[in-house]
Amino acid sequence: MTPERFNECLKLLRWSQLDLAAALECDVFLVNAWSNDIESVPGDIAAWLDKLAKAHAKAGLPQNYKGVHLKMKIGK
Incomplete structure (x- = not known):
């Protein structure tokens, strides 16, 4: 594993x-x-990181929560 791929895996x-x-x-x-x-x-370590990074890249991130803030409830 190259250092570039190693760092890319950590980033992913x-x-x-x-x-x-x-x-x-x-x-x-x-x-x-x-x-x-x-x-x-x-x-x-290289094989493990590569496998994890590929899984994370494939799964992506849910986009429904981008910019969402908690709405505080005051009283009940």
């Missing part, structure tokens, strides 16, 4: 490097090294 998932490090319970500096091509992304 709406995850920061810190989010991924927390999910994997690993050092954020390791995730940063993957992102910056200092270390290669392990094959199992």
Whole structure:
């Protein structure tokens, strides 16, 4: 997995490097090294991220809530 695809996957998932490090319970500096091509992304991590990113891209986002605000109810 290229660093570009790695970063694209994180973007599609709406995850920061810190989010991924927390999910994997690993050092954020390791995730940063993957992102910056200092270390290669392990094959199992690459396959997992790619699968998740493709699923998120395919599912898309519900558009009915864009710009919607909570309407406060005062009293009953």
